[in-house]
Amino acid sequence: xxxxxxxxxxxxxxxxxxxxxxxxxxxxxxxxxxxxxxxxxxxxxxxxxxxxxxxxxxxxxxxxxxxxxxxxxxxxxxxxxxxxxxxxxxxxxxxxxxxxxxxxxxxxxxxx
Amino acid sequence: xxxxxxxxxxxxxxxxxxxxxxxxxxxxxxxxxxxxxxxxxxxxxxxxxxxxxxxxxxxxxxxxxxxxxxxxxxxxxxxxxxxxxxxxxxxxxxxxxxxxxxxxxxxxxxxxx
Numbered sequence: 486x487x488x489x490x491x492x493x494x495x496x497x498x499x500x501x502x503x504x505x506x507x508x509x510x511x512x513x514x515x516x517x518x519x520x521x522x523x524x525x526x527x528x529x530x531x532x533x534x535x536x537x538x539x540x541x542x543x544x545x546x547x548x549x550x551x552x553x554x555x556x557x558x559x560x561x562x563x564x565x566x567x568x569x570x571x572x573x574x575x576x577x578x579x580x581x582x583x584x585x586x587x588x589x590x591x592x593x594x595x596x597x
Numbered sequence: 598x599x600x601x602x603x604x605x606x607x608x609x610x611x612x613x614x615x616x617x618x619x620x621x622x623x624x625x626x627x628x629x630x631x632x633x634x635x636x637x638x639x640x641x642x643x644x645x646x647x648x649x650x651x652x653x654x655x656x657x658x659x660x661x662x663x664x665x666x667x668x669x670x671x672x673x674x675x676x677x678x679x680x681x682x683x684x685x686x687x688x689x690x691x692x693x694x695x696x697x698x699x700x701x702x703x704x705x706x707x708x709x710x
Contacts, residue, residue, distance in 0.1 A: 494637070517697050528601070528687055528701030529640070574639060578697050583628060583647055584655065585699060589639035 491588035508575030601702035620688030629671035
């Protein structure tokens with residue numbers, strides 16, 4: 486059963502606008518969340534993470550928001566750039582810290 | 598900079614062949630992982646290892662085995678390759694003491710004909 490869900494398979498945004506990618510999870514034991522970015526024919530690269538003790542984490546153009554009560558997190562990219570076009574995976578882990586549970590990914594296309 | 602390398606970027610094998618996929622990391626990480634990525638299914642964990650000679654099944658271990666004889670090396674073995682194992686295989690490593698971030702290799706695109 487999918488414990489991390491990304492319900493939007495794709496998203497198209499104009500350059501300069503905000504991209505919002507959403508992720509929901511079902512396991513209340515998850516306490517750490519990560520976003521990865523993946524280009525075709527490459528491995529995923531880490532983008533940003535957030536611990537469950539926080540509700541927001543920023544890194545440059547990327548901000549992740551966590552709503553624990555709703556079991557929901559989102560990644561905001563402002564402003565979006567064509568180079569941001571990639572597949573974005575949401576991932577979560579529990580206190581054991583070993584495996585990550587990944588969502589199915591959202592393909593972001595940023596158009597000029 | 599963490600580096601995770603995989604032995605092949607592209608591999609074509611025949612049904613029934615034994616296939617070895619090798620992964621090496623250079624950061625002295627304790628944990629290593631094998632995932633497969635398929636369109637519409639995301640990344641699914643096959644096996645992971647948290648120490649030398651230790652292994653744990655992930656979500657889809659059937660048809661696969663692993664070997665970790667040295668800390669830096671984690672091998673995925675397809676004992677008898679089948680067409681439904683055609684996929685992108687991704688290796689990752691992490692050090693739990695530092696963070697839960699996993700570092701991924703470039704992937705191996707395996708085609709079984």
